[in-house]
Structures are given as structure tokens and as C-alpha cells.
Amino acid sequence: xxxxxxxxxxxxxxxxxxxxxxxxxxxxxxxxxxxxxxxxxxxxxxxxxxxxxxxxxxxxxxxxxxxxxxxxxxxxxxxxxxxxxxxxxxxxxxxxxxxxxxxxxxxxxxxxxxxxxxxxxxxxxxxxxxxxxxxxxxxxxxxxxxxxxxxxxxxxxxxxxxxxxxxxxxxxxxxxxxxxxxxx
Amino acid sequence: xxxxxxxxxxxxxxxxxxxxxxxxxxxxxxxxxxxxxxxxxxxxxxxxxxxxxxxxxxxxxxxxxxxxxxxxxxxxxxxxxxxxxxxxxxxxxxxxxxxxxxxxxxxxxxxxxxxxxxxxxxxxxxxxxxxxxxxxxxxxxxxxxxxxxxxxxxxxxxxxxxxxxxxxxxxxxxxxxxxxxxxx
Ligand SMILES: Cc1cn([C@H]2C[C@H](O)[C@@H](COP(=O)(O)OP(=O)(O)O[C@H]3OC[C@@H](O)[C@H](O)[C@H]3O)O2)c(=O)[nH]c1=O
Ligand SMILES: Cc1cn([C@H]2C[C@H](O)[C@@H](COP(=O)(O)OP(=O)(O)O[C@H]3OC[C@@H](O)[C@H](O)[C@H]3O)O2)c(=O)[nH]c1=O
Numbered sequence: 001x002x003x004x005x006x007x008x009x010x011x012x013x014x015x016x017x018x019x020x021x022x023x024x025x026x027x028x029x030x031x032x033x034x035x036x037x038x039x040x041x042x043x044x045x046x047x048x049x050x051x052x053x054x055x056x057x058x059x060x061x062x063x064x065x066x067x068x069x070x071x072x073x074x075x076x077x078x079x080x081x082x083x084x085x086x087x088x089x090x091x092x093x094x095x096x097x098x099x100x101x102x103x104x105x106x107x108x109x110x111x112x113x114x115x116x117x118x119x120x121x122x123x124x125x126x127x128x129x130x131x132x133x134x135x136x137x138x139x140x141x142x143x144x145x146x147x148x149x150x151x152x153x154x155x156x157x158x159x160x161x162x163x164x165x166x167x168x169x170x171x172x173x174x175x176x177x178x179x180x181x182x183x184x
Numbered sequence: 185x186x187x188x189x190x191x192x193x194x195x196x197x198x199x200x201x202x203x204x205x206x207x208x209x210x211x212x213x214x215x216x217x218x219x220x221x222x223x224x225x226x227x228x229x230x231x232x233x234x235x236x237x238x239x240x241x242x243x244x245x246x247x248x249x250x251x252x253x254x255x256x257x258x259x260x261x262x263x264x265x266x267x268x269x270x271x272x273x274x275x276x277x278x279x280x281x282x283x284x285x286x287x288x289x290x291x292x293x294x295x296x297x298x299x300x301x302x303x304x305x306x307x308x309x310x311x312x313x314x315x316x317x318x319x320x321x322x323x324x325x326x327x328x329x330x331x332x333x334x335x336x337x338x339x340x341x342x343x344x345x346x347x348x349x350x351x352x353x354x355x356x357x358x359x360x361x362x363x364x365x366x367x368x
Contacts, residue, residue, distance in 0.1 A: 023243070023349055024236035024311075032230040033321060044228065046216040048317075052208035059207070077261045077313070127208075129261070133232075137217055165207055 001031075003038050008087050008099050011117065012039060014073075014110040027108070029075065030133065041114065045073065045133035053123045053130070058157060058164040060120015061086055061146040061173065065181045068139040069115040072132050079128030080104040081121040082158040086146060086176070089116040089183040096176060098155045103130075116183040118146045122157045122164065144181045145173035152176055185215075187222050192271050192283050195301065196223060198257075198294040211292070213259065214317065225298065229257065229317035237307045237314070242341060242348040244304015245270060245330040245357065249365045252323040253299040256316050263312030264288040265305040266342040270330060270360070273300040273367040280360060282339045287314075300367040302330045304354075306343045328365045329357035336360055 002015040014035075018027040028034075035043045053059065061084070064070035074083060084100040102124070103109050113119055121130065146153070149161065153176060157164070174180075186199040198219075202211040212218075219227045237243065245268070248254035258267060268284040286308070287293050297303055305314065330337070333345065337360060341348070358364075 021351070023241045023351065024238055026233065026235045028231060028322070029234045029315070030232035031321065047212060048214035049210065050213045051210045054208055057207045131213070137215065138212070167205070167207065 001034060001038065006099050008085070008094050008097060009092070010114045011085060011099060012112040013101055014112055016108055016110070018108065030073070039112065043135070045135055047134045047137055048131065049134065050129060050131050053128050054165065055123050055126050056159050056163045056165050058120065058122045058148060058159070058166050060084070060170065061118040061148055062120060063088060063118040063144045064136065064139060064142045065144060065183055066142060068136045068142045071115050071135045072113045072119060074103065074111040074113065074130065074132040075108065076103040076105050077129040077131050078105050079123065079125030081123050081128050081130060083111050083121045084155055084157070085113055085117040085119050086153060087116065088118050088179070091184060092116070096152065098153055100156070120148055122159045124158065142181065144179060145170065146176050146179050147173040150175045185218060185222065190283050192269070192278050192281060193276070194298045195269060195283060196296040197285060198296055200292055200294070202292065214257070223296065227319070229319050231318045231321055232315065233318065234313060234315050237312050238349065239307050239310050240343050240347045240349050242304065242306045242332055242343070242350050244268070244354065245302040245332055246304065247272060247302040247328045248320065248323060248326045249328060249367055250326060252320045252326045255299050255319045256297045256303060258287065258295040258297065258314065258316040259292065260287040260289050261313040261315050262289050263307065263309030265307050265312050265314060267295050267305045268339055269297055269301040269303050270337060271300065272302050272363070275368060276300070280336065282337055284340070304332055306341045306348065308342065326365065328363060329354065330360050330363050331357040334359045
């Protein structure tokens with residue numbers, strides 16, 4: 001597995017090693033021991049989620065913090081997405097900065113998002129299946145959100161925003177300056 | 185999540201709850217807390233694997249035992265497979281018996297295979313992606329195998345065996361009566 005650093009401290013991109021043969025291929029999509037050795041993170045994930053979306057669906061920006069902060073390991077099983085995080089650690093030198101990466105079933109890249117980031121994605125292909133692992137259980141009361149189109153963030157979502165399919169909840173998320181339960 | 189018992193003790197089929205909306209759907213494919221509460225198993229999985237195969241590929245029968253016994257939670261991300269286990273617990277009333285279930289991206293069923301079973305599958309669709317979680321790391325030295333077509337097992341593989349695509353290793357697996365490192 002390759003580990004690629006990003007400009008935002010602690011945010012990593014992982015590239016698994018795929019073994020091909022005449023039956024197809026095989027790969028370890030997650031190995032706790034290897035991941036801990038390579039990244040130093042506690043990666044004992046407790047929940048896996050999977051979401052299917054059609055083209056132009058935009059989910060986010062979401063985070064989960066106090067008292068159940070949530071780190072995520074994101075990858076794509078079908079199709080292509082533009083996956084985006086925003087640094088919401090108030091003490092961070094890069095607070096409010098965003099970073100994006102294209103994840104696809106083909107490139108098999110994984111986005112390791114530690115505590116301290118808001119996350120969202122836009123679907124680039126006709127359909128997509130996104131899979132992610134979490135280190136803490138879903139806790140509705142600890143969920144937070146930031147408006148995806150907050151001008152202060154100026155995120156390039158790589159889709160035509162006028163065609164985006166967005167949940168009611170996400171259309172009403174607060175601007176970053178008004179968001180609650182951010183990370184210290 | 186629904187939990188369905190099978191005729192082999194300890195072997196379970198799980199059916200997750202899918203939330204649909206106009207974006208697509210969302211479901212928890214694994215929740216450690218819920219799974220432990222419903223099954224009583226320690227389900228702290230440490231490794232995830234994914235394998236792609238073309239039609240008529242047959243992988244198995246495999247198991248991992250002493251000193252690193254491995255339980256598996258199997259599901260299908262794309263396509264359809266016929267998933268089979270054999271009870272290899274020498275003290276079991278159903279020792280040597282097999283059980284099969286069709287797993288598909290559509291039915292989203294999961295096969296929870298505790299310690300004590302050999303496992304394999306045949307691919308029914310043009311292509312398939314199989315995903316599985318393991319409670320113990322891969323340990324080549326602790327791997328065991330049983331010949332898929334052992335007459336004493338008489339497994340119905342649901343494909344034309346004369347067309348099966350099988351690794352060299354799996355074509356040479358021992359009969360159950362000669363297999364080593366079985367479970368007590
Ligand atoms: C996140 C989550 C949701 N749910 C349920 C609640 C809803 O009935 C349904 C969909 O939930 P939404 O909040 O609409 O999910 P979504 O907007 O897609 O956001 C989710 O996917 C993208 C992720 O970035 C985000 O953290 C996560 O909340 O699933 C669960 O049962 N378990 C969960 O872990
Ligand atoms: C099982 C496993 C394999 N590998 C490597 C070894 C080979 O280079 C490659 C493929 O391994 P095979 O032994 O050929 O795998 P396969 O015959 O497909 O069997 C696997 O998938 C089906 C499972 O039932 C079985 O336990 C597992 O061994 O992947 C890993 O790196 N990690 C693993 O966990």
C-alpha cells in the first residue's frame with residue numbers, strides 16, 4: 001500500500017496493491033495492522049457505510065464531533081466521485097482550506113480523513129457506489145454540517161452546480177462561520 | 185438488520201436495512217455494536233478483502249485455522265455468486281455438511297461464517313466483485329484447503345463444472361478426509 005501526503009496535515013491518500021491473475025484480481029482493501037504501521041493512526045473502524053447515488057448528486061459537507069468524533073476512510077466501488085474535505089480544526093494553520101481528489105472504482109484510491117475535517121462529494125459518473133469506514137458509530141446528535149457553496153470556502157465541485165441533486169438538509173447547512181461543534 | 189439462522193449451527197445470513205431517497209440509497213453494511221448485540225459474536229474485524237472474478241470462476245474451498253483462525257463476513261458488490269461453506273468442526277453434529285446461498289449486489293445478503301468452516305464460491309454473473317471482512321489477518325502458513333469437488337461433500341456448485349476457472353492451487357486441494365489443521 002502506498003501512502004500519499006496532502007497539503008492538509010494528517011489527511012492522507014492510500015493506494016492499495018492489487019494482485020491480478022486470470023480469474024480477475026484480489027486486494028486487501030483494509031488491513032488494520034498495515035495501516036497503523038504506515039500512518040500511526042488508531043484505525044480500529046467500527047462501522048462501514050455504503051451509498052448509491054446518481055450523477056450530479058452532491059452529499060455534504062458533513063462531520064461528526066463531540067462527544068463521538070468520527071474519522072472516515074472513503075473509497076469508490078462503482079463509478080467516479082469528486083471527494084472534498086474542509087479543514088475545520090480551529091487551531092489549524094490551514095483552517096477553512098479545502099482539498100479534493102477524484103476517487104473511482106478504477107483508480108481504487110482511498111481518502112483517509114482523520115478527526116477535524118468536514119467531508120462531501122459530487123458524483124461525476126452516471127451512477128456511483130461509495131463505501132466508507134468510520135472509527136466511531138453514527139450519532140445524529142453529534143453530526144454537523146457546512147453549506148457546500150459557502151463563498152468563504154470557494155470549493156470547485158467539478159459539476160454544474162445548477163444541476164446538483166442535494167438533500168433538503170444539505171441545502172440549509174450553515175456557513176462555516178456559523179457552524180457549531182467544530183474541532184479545537 | 186435481519187439475522188437468519190441456517191441449518192449449520194453458528195452460520196448466519198444477515199440482511200441490512202437500506203434507506204432509499206431521490207439521491208439513491210444509504211445503508212450501514214457493518215455496525216460492530218449492532219452485530220454483536222444481535223449475534224453475540226466478537227465482530228471486531230481487522231482486515232477487508234475484495235476480489236473481482238469473471239463468470240465461472242470458482243474460488244475455494246479455503247479456511248484459516250491454528251494459530252490464527254479466521255471468521256469471515258462475505259457480501260457481493262457487483263454481480264451474483266453461489267457462496268458455499270462446509271462444516272469442518274470435527275466435533276460438530278453436521279461435520280462434512282455443506283450449505284449454499286446466492287449472494288448478489290441486488291439482494292445485499294451477507295454470510296457470517298464463524299471459525300470452523302471452509303468457504304468457496306462460484307461466479308454466476310458475467311463479472312463479480314466480492315467483498316469480505318476477516319477477524320484475523322491473512323496468515324499463509326495457517327491456510328488450509330479442501331478439494332471443491334470432493335465426492336464425499338457432493339456440493340452443487342450451480343455452474344457447469346467442466347467450464348469452471350480454478351487456480352492451480354485449488355485444483356490440487358486435498359479431500360476432506362486428508363485435510364490438515366481442521367477445527368476441533
Ligand atoms: C450517516 C448515517 C445515516 N443513516 C441513515 C439516516 C438516514 O435515514 C439515511 C441517510 O442519511 P443522510 O444524513 O441523508 O446521509 P447523507 O446526506 O448521504 O450523508 C452521509 O453520507 C455522506 C457522508 O459524508 C456523511 O457523513 C453521511 O452523513 O441513513 C444511518 O442509519 N447511519 C449512518 O451512519
Ligand atoms: C487471502 C489473501 C491473499 N493475498 C494475496 C495472495 C495472492 O498473491 C493473492 C491471491 O490469493 P489466493 O490465495 O489466490 O486467493 P483466492 O484463491 O482467491 O482465495 C481468497 O479468496 C476467497 C476466500 O474464500 C479465500 O479465503 C481467500 O484465500 O492475494 C493477500 O495478500 N491477502 C489475503 O488475505
